[in-house]
Structures are given as C-alpha cells and as structure tokens.
Amino acid sequence: MSDALERFEKGLREVSEASAGAFTGRSTEQALRDENAKLVGPNGQLTQLMKLMRELPADRRKDLGQQANALKAEIQAAFEGALDRLARAAREAELTGPALDPTLPGRGVRRGRLHPLTRTIHQLVDVFVALGFDVEDAPEVDYASNCFGKLGFPPDHPATDMQDSFFVERPGGELDTVLRTHTTTVQIHQMLKRPPPMAVICPGAVYRRDDDATHSPMFAQIDGFAVDEGLTFAHLKGVLTAFVRRLFGDEVPVRFRPSYFPFVEPGGELDMGCVFCRPWEADAERTRACRVCKGTGWMEILGCGMIHPVVFEAVGIDPTRYTGFAFGMGIDRISMLRHGVSNIRLLYENDARFLARL
Ligand code: DAH
Numbered sequence: 001m002s003d004a005l006e007r008f009e010k011g012l013r014e015v016s017e018a019s020a021g022a023f024t025g026r027s028t029e030q031a032l033r034d035e036n037a038k039l040v041g042p043n044g045q046l047t048q049l050m051k052l053m054r055e056l057p058a059d060r061r062k063d064l065g066q067q068a069n070a071l072k073a074e075i076q077a078a079f080e081g082a083l084d085r086l087a088r089a090a091r092e093a094e095l096t097g098p099a100l101d102p103t104l105p106g107r108g109v110r111r112g113r114l115h116p117l118t119r120t121i122h123q124l125v126d127v128f129v130a131l132g133f134d135v136e137d138a139p140e141v142d143y144a145s146n147c148f149g150k151l152g153f154p155p156d157h158p159a160t161d162m163q164d165s166f167f168v169e170r171p172g173g174e175l176d177t178v179l180r181t182h183t184t185t186v187q188i189h190q191m192l193k194r195p196p197p198m199a200v201i202c203p204g205a206v207y208r209r210d211d212d213a214t215h216s217p218m219f220a221q222i223d224g225f226a227v228d229e230g231l232t233f234a235h236l237k238g239v240l241t242a243f244v245r246r247l248f249g250d251e252v253p254v255r256f257r258p259s260y261f262p263f264v265e266p267g268g269e270l271d272m273g274c275v276f277c278r279p280w281e282a283d284a285e286r287t288r289a290c291r292v293c294k295g296t297g298w299m300e301i302l303g304c305g306m307i308h309p310v311v312f313e314a315v316g317i318d319p320t321r322y323t324g325f326a327f328g329m330g331i332d333r334i335s336m337l338r339h340g341v342s343n344i345r346l347l348y349e350n351d352a353r354f355l356a357r358l
Contacts, residue, residue, distance in 0.1 A: 004055035008064060011049040012071065015039060019075050023082035032086065036079045046072055116358040117220060117347055120335040121203045124222055127246045131239060133201045133224055138186040140205055141168055144178045146188045150314035152262035164209040166217075179207035183223040184263060184328050187307070191315040196322050197228035203331060216344045220331035225307060227317065227324035233266070236304060236325035244272050244301070247334070253280055255298065264305025264326055271298040275337060299337065302329035 022035045040046050046068065056064060114122075125135055147165070149155065166179040186202035201224040211217055226235070237256065244254050252273045259269040273280055277290035279297035287297045304327035309319035332344050339358045341347065346354055 004052050005057060005060060008049065008052050008056060011045070011052070012064070012067060015046045015049065015075075016071055018045065019071070019078065022075075023078050026082065027086070029083065029086060032079065032082050036075070039075050040072060046075070115347075116339060116355060117331060117335050120331055120338060121220070121222070123247060124331065124334065125201065125203060127243050128201045128224055130246075131199075131242065133199045133226075136186055136190055136200050136202050137204065138180070138183065138189045138202055140180055140207075141177060142180045142185050144176050146185045147178050147180050147182070150188045150311065151184055152308050152310045152314075154262075166207050166209065181208050182206055182328060183221040184326070186223055187225050187263070187311060187326065188315060191227065191312075191317055196317065196324075197226075199226040200224065213343050213345075214333075214336075216332070216348055218348070219344070221328055222331055223326070223328040225324055225326035227307065227322050229322060231306075231323045231325055233306060233325070236306065236327070239325070240270050240302070240304060240327060244270070247338075248272065248275055251280060256304075259303060261303055261305060263308050263311050264303075265308045267303070267305035269300055270302045270304055270327070271300050273297060274299050276340070301333065301337070302327050304328070 019039055022039065023032055026032050026035060036044075038044055050068060053061060053065060053068075129135065144165070144167070165181050167175050168177040168179065169175060170177055183202045183204050183206055186200060190198060190200050201222060203220065203222040205218055206221045207218050208215070209217065224239075226239075241254050244252055252275065254273075255271050256268045257271060259267050261267045274287070274290055274293035274297050276292040277283070277287040277297065279287045287293070288295050290297075293299050304325065307324035307326050312319040312322060312324075332347055335347060336342070336344065341358070
C-alpha cells in the first residue's frame with residue numbers, strides 16, 4: 001500500500017470528522033464562511049488533500065476521487081443549510097420582535113430652497129426695481145424680425161452669426177420664427193405697446209446653438225432699457241455703476257469699453273474689477289495668478305449703449321425727440337461670478353448635492 005494512499009484515506013476521515021459539527025452553533029455568517037474556508041477554501045483541508053490524487057495508485061483513483069467529491073458536496077450542502085437557517089432565524093426574530101420602535105427619531109424633512117439662478121434673478125430685479133424700473137415679460141418664441149430686423153441687424157448680415165439661432169418651423173412652413181436669442185426683444189414689445197417715458201427690465205430664458213463650459217444652449221439673460229427725453233450716456237453709466245456696486249460692493253471699480261451691437265450707438269461693454277483677486281486691494285501677485293480674470297484684473301459682465309435711432313424708427317418712436325439707453329447680461333454669468341462656479345452646466349443639471357452648497 002502506497003504512502004500516498006494511506007495519507008489520502010486518513011485525510012478523508014479527518015475531513016469527514018472535522019466537517020461533522022463544523023457549522024453547528026455558529027451564529028454569524030462570517031463564522032460560517034470561515035469554517036467553510038477551512039475545509040474547502042483555496043487552502044482548505046480537503047483542497048490540499050485533493051493535490052495528492054495524482055500520486056494515488058491508478059486502480060483506486062476513481063473510487064477515492066468519488067468519495068472526496070461526495071464529501072465536498074456534503075460540506076457544501078451543510079454550509080448552505082447553515083446559512084439558510086441563520087437567515088431564517090434572523091427573519092423570525094424580526095417578525096416576532098417588537099413591530100415598531102416608536103421611540104426612534106424620525107427622518108428629518110429637508111427644507112427646499114430657491115435655485116441659485118432664481119436667487120440671482122431676485123437680487124437683480126430688486127436692484128433695478130429700486131432704481132425705478134418695471135419688470136416685464138416678452139415671448140420666448142418670437143418673430144425673427146423682433147429678435148433681429150427691428151433691432152438693427154441687416155437681413156442675412158454676418159452680425160446675425162453672433163447669435164446662432166434655433167428656428168421654429170410654423171405649420172405653413174415659414175421660417176420667420178425663432179427661440180429668442182436675447183431678451184433685448186423686450187424693447188420692441190414694450191415700445192410698440194406704450195408711449196415713453198419708460199424704464200423696463202426683463203429677465204428670462206434665451207436660446208442659442210452654443211455649448212461648452214461657459215455656454216449652454218439655454219441660458220438666462222436680463223435686459224433693461226429706458227426711454228425718455230434727454231437721456232444721455234451719463235444716465236447709463238450712473239445706473240450701471242449703481243447696479244454693480246449694490247450687487248458686488250461699493251469698492252468694486254467699473255469701466256466702460258467701446259463695443260459693437262447693432263441696436264446701440266454708441267455701444268459698449270461694462271467691465272468690473274475681478275471679485276476673485278480683488279486688484280483694488282493692490283496684491284499684484286494674486287491678480288497675476290488669477291485664473292478667473294486671466295491676470296487682467298477685469299471681468300466683462302454686460303453689453304450696453306444708447307438705443308440706436310433705427311430701433312426707434314422700427315417701433316414708431318421719434319428719435320429726434322427721444323433718446324434711451326439699454327443694457328443686457330447673462331444671469332448665469334452673474335450667478336457664476338457670485339458663487340465662484342466655473343461650469344455653467346452645474347447650474348442646469350439640478351444635482352441637489354451641488355446646489356445645496358451654493
Ligand atoms: N443682446 C446682447 C447679447 O445678447 C446684449 C446686449 C448688448 C443687450 C447691448 C443690450 C445692449 O440691451 O444694449 O449679446
């Protein structure tokens with residue numbers, strides 16, 4: 001009788017004995033798994049024993065192999081049975097135990113709050129209402145002529161490319177309708193509706209074929225304008241300077257730069273001092289390293305200007321009697337600046353974990 005045969009038969013008896021009571025009296029799943037591993041895990045007793053198979057005399061190999069496999073199956077069945085009993089016992093305890101513990105603290109109800117963009121709109125509206133502006137609405141789907149033509153964009157002029165549009169096909173197949181690309185359309189709607197003087201702001205959604213980290217195809221703008229006899233660029237500067245100071249602080253400097261928009265003349269852009277590196281605090285190093293203003297110390301926040309006479313003509317207001325000023329800005333951008341948000345999509349994805357931090 002070979003040595004291997006002897007060791008194998010002895011080993012089988014030992015595993016069989018060890019497995020007999022292995023799973024009784026274990027009260028956790030982990031304990032059961034540990035016992036199972038000792039027998040049939042990668043380093044288990046039976047697994048080790050099987051490695052001797054090759055050395056067994058050929059005429060006994062089949063028979064002993066079957067015995068070992070039968071033992072393995074028994075262990076497997078005992079293990080599963082024990083797991084099952086444990087699960088049943090736990091369920092039983094749950095069902096027969098106290099039905100409900102009324103002394104447990106309840107789940108808190110989380111308080112909702114306004115979206116950061118909505119809060120920014122409220123703040124902007126508050127500032128302009130305090131300066132005497134009315135809040136008005138204008139349609140989101142509008143005639144292209146209100147969006148472009150009446151605002152001084154020549155037909156098919158490359159300037160319309162500034163605002164790549166979503167056209168809406170009407171039942172007749174005409175392509176004269178767009179999702180408004182700016183809230184500047186409010187000028188046309190209001191001036192056609194009522195006589196000067198007027199001072200109006202209009203916050204709302206606008207749409208453009210634009211999509212990157214700082215542009216979303218739908219975003220929010222606010223436009224404002226005032227029409228009266230004798231309004232000058234000084235009124236525009238006064239109103240916009242007051243606006244920046246109320247929203248961002250009295251210490252923030254502003255500057256006006258010439259720029260082109262078809263509906264204003266002269267037209268400009270308003271920059272304000274970067275509210276991240278605060279260059280007026282004279283830390284030149286901080287400004288040089290500022291990624292928000294790219295080291296310039298200035299941030300562009302809106303377009304503005306004196307209403308172009310062609311706009312007055314388009315709505316039947318006498319440009320020799322009346323003048324007006326206008327401005328428009330992205331609300332998302334103001335909100336991003338106020339909250340230090342770098343990707344516009346974060347404002348529209350409605351991830352409550354992110355929004356709760358603003
Ligand atoms: N509508 C312009 C835009 O979307 C912004 C703008 C510039 C509005 C100048 C104005 C203005 O009212 O006067 O880019």
